[in-house]
Amino acid sequence: MKNLKSEIRELIKGEIRFDEPMSAHTSLKTGGPVEIMAFPEDPVSLKNILTAAEKENIPVFIFGGGTNLLAGDGKIEGIAVSLRAFRSIELTRETEENNAVLYVGAGVPLALLVNLARKNGYSGIEALAGIPGHIGGAVYMNAGSFGAEIRDVVVSVAIMNMHGEISVLEKDKLCFSYRSANLPEGSVILSANFILKKDDPAEVEKRTREFLEKKKAAQPPGKFSAGCVFKNPAGHAAGRLIDAAGCKGMRAGDMEVSAMHANYFINKGKATCRDFIELMETVKAKVREYSGIELESEVKIIGGIID
Ligand SMILES: Cc1cc2nc3c(=O)[nH]c(=O)nc-3n(C[C@H](O)[C@H](O)[C@H](O)COP(=O)(O)OP(=O)(O)OC[C@H]3O[C@@H](n4cnc5c(N)ncnc54)[C@H](O)[C@@H]3O)c2cc1C
Structure with missing residues (x-):
């Protein structure tokens, strides 16, 4: 770790912090200092971190918005990596079936995507309004609400493994389940492609607002939490x-x-x-x-x- 600490600034483009408290990066506001926190700005920098850590057997964990995370109180060994700089969002194409396909970077806040869809009349994620966190976290967790889940609109996901190799997993190769994407171990989500249905913007706006109001009414407002603590057991809340x-x-x-x-x-x-x-x-x-x-x-x- 000593070697990596002194070399890491040369390995990546992006901010590095040492002994940064995780409590500043989790919605629950718990978590002790992590040895290294890295904010790589491109895939090469991410690859350099992952391969250096792999070589030295240093634990790496990825975090997004930190809204589903419980971080330990003591010193946290290893490297915490945030992909907050992976913030591209692009309309890739519109299909003849009236769909919009969007490329979204892992560091894009889910709320930003929901908002973009609302403004443009893209339907499919209205029910996810009000879920905090980033796209990487939403895909990893298969975030969902009111019977809808992110998997419903995923086309493919780009991942990097611990050797820095990038691959694209099409939806039929993804094994989403309740609150999990079940990706290969050690996968870092770089981006995802989503398919949304083009609809009347006023209708999408109305549905998004209704879901948001329902969500606000059901959850404790403005308090420090990590959302739902337990999964819903089959047939129960x-x-x-x-x-x-x-x-x-x-x-x-x-x-x-x-x-x-x-x-x-x-x-x-x-x-x-x-x-x-x-x-x-x-x-x-x-x-x-x-x-x-x-x-x-x-x-x-x-x-x-x-x-
Ligand atoms: C007030 C509140 C309300 C919530 N409501 C809901 C809800 O209605 N429905 C719901 O499903 N969840 C809800 N949540 C939980 C949480 O917001 C979601 O699970 C969210 O999708 C997590 O995203 P995140 O970016 O914060 O992930 P984080 O908390 O940062 O990370 C969660 C997990 O994802 C992994 N991860 C994150 N990014 C990546 C990446 N790029 N590559 C690989 N792994 C990654 C992390 O390692 C970790 O295991 C709520 C949370 C709060 C605080």
Whole structure:
């Protein structure tokens, strides 16, 4: 790691930070300092980071908006890579079937794509309005809402592996499932192509606004969270199970089960990753006791939980 720390500035075009707190990059506002944080500005820089890390056996993790991430409280070893500079968004073509095909970089905020679709009357992602984070994260997580998922509109995804090799996976080679894209291990999403249906802009605008209002009404506004903590078990809503098990308002340190939507944990100020894990375990045990159902985490964990 010592070698890489001194050499990394020569390997990449883009910002490098040392001992940068992950708490500044996660919506939950938890996370200790990461040894190296890199913001490569092009695929060659990304390749240089990945291959150097692979050679020295240094862990690498990718983050987007950090809106589905729980980062450990202690020092986080390795390199955190943000693709926020991969922000191209282009209309590739319009098809005879009245579709619009868009190329979108991994660092584009999902909200920007939703907004562009709304303005241009491109239909298909209205229900994703209000989901924070970037395109890379949305594809990796197969983000979804109100029965729609990002997979519904994906045509293909460009990925880079840990050796810096780029490949394009067409939709039929992708194995999307609930809140997962199931990509080959170590894949870094560079971009995705989406297909949207051309529609009346006023209609798309109306539907987008309606979904956004529905979402705002259902989730705790402006609070520090990582969205839904648990996946919905088949046939159940995790939030309802947690509520029925009597967990609303429960706390571990400064982490609280939201009184508004029980599947959200809210950082009330100084909560730690440890608080989050403790609360998760308590809630899981309560739900298991109440319903016999085992909840599974939706949030991704990076870094050690114990310092
Ligand atoms: C208030 C709030 C509401 C939310 N509502 C919803 C909702 O309705 N539906 C929903 O599905 N989610 C929701 N979420 C969760 C979250 O916003 C989504 O999962 C989002 O798509 C994550 O994107 P991100 O860029 O923040 O990913 P991050 O949190 O940064 O990362 C998530 C995972 O993706 C991986 N990843 C990120 N970028 C890349 C890349 N380029 N290549 C490879 N791997 C990558 C990371 O390593 C990590 O494992 C909500 C979150 C919040 C805070």
